[in-house]
Amino acid sequence: MWKKAALIAAACITTSGTVFAEMKPDDAIEYRQSVFEVGRFQFGGMAAMLRGEQDWNTPAFTEHAKVLATIAPLLRTGFSVESHEGDTDALPKIWREKAEFDELLNSYISDAEKLYQIAQQGDENAMKQQFKATARHCKACHDDYRAD
Ligand code: HEC
Structure with a gap:
């Protein structure tokens, strides 16, 4: 677990997503999965407000959005080297169709x-949209590039 935390800490120092010139495939897998795990927590916090499971809280929503926006670009590094073998659900076609995949990734980012x-502008409806x-x-x- 400390290893994942260290990876995330290292990841937070830079948002460019291009610091690591060359990663080993296993490192890339662990790196991106860690980023997705952090993202899931932020995402879940916002989703709970949209679903009404938690009271609407603009500062909390904004904080989740801030972390998600900060870590999303790190996924570029996580997918930078071919790495579909081992403990991963990433499909090989990510690297066969890298241009299409990167387009999807960039539009997400x-x-x-x-x-x-x-979120920083504070309009609740705009945030929900x-x-x-x-x-x-x-x-x-996930439908296209992640194994079920
Ligand atoms: C451009 C493609 C892409 C986008 C956008 C994307 N994902 Fe993923 N996601 C993947 C792939 C590929 C994997 C499999 C990674 C692996 O196992 O190496 C994955 C894995 C995950 C995992 C599992 C991580 C683990 O521990 O194994 C979670 C959670 C996740 N994504 C959440 C999200 C959420 C939430 C969003 C949107 C806010 C999102 N993803 C957006 C492609 C994407």
Whole structure:
């Protein structure tokens, strides 16, 4: 577990997503899975507010959006080297269709960044709309590029 925490800490120092010139496939797998785990927590916190399971709380929503926007670009590093063998659900076609995959990834990243910008403006309805726009990328990409 400390290893994952260290990876996340290292990841948080940079948001460029391009610091690691070359990663070993196993490191890339662990790296991106850690980023997804952190993202799931942020995402779940916002989803609970949308579903009414938690009271609406704009500062908390904004904090979740901020972390999600900060870590989303790290996924570029996580998918930078071919790594579909081992303890991973990533499908080989990610690297066969890297341009298409990167387009999906980039549109997710820009929607996550937009979500944080909108959250800072404080309009609850706009936040809900942009959350849904961001969430669509999760399912779209998982349907195409992640094993069931
Ligand atoms: C551009 C593609 C893409 C997008 C966008 C995407 N995912 Fe994923 N996700 C993947 C792939 C591929 C895997 C499998 C990674 C692996 O096992 O190496 C994955 C795995 C995961 C995992 C499991 C991580 C683990 O511990 O094994 C979670 C949780 C997750 N995604 C949540 C999300 C959420 C939430 C969003 C949206 C906010 C999202 N993902 C957006 C492609 C994507």
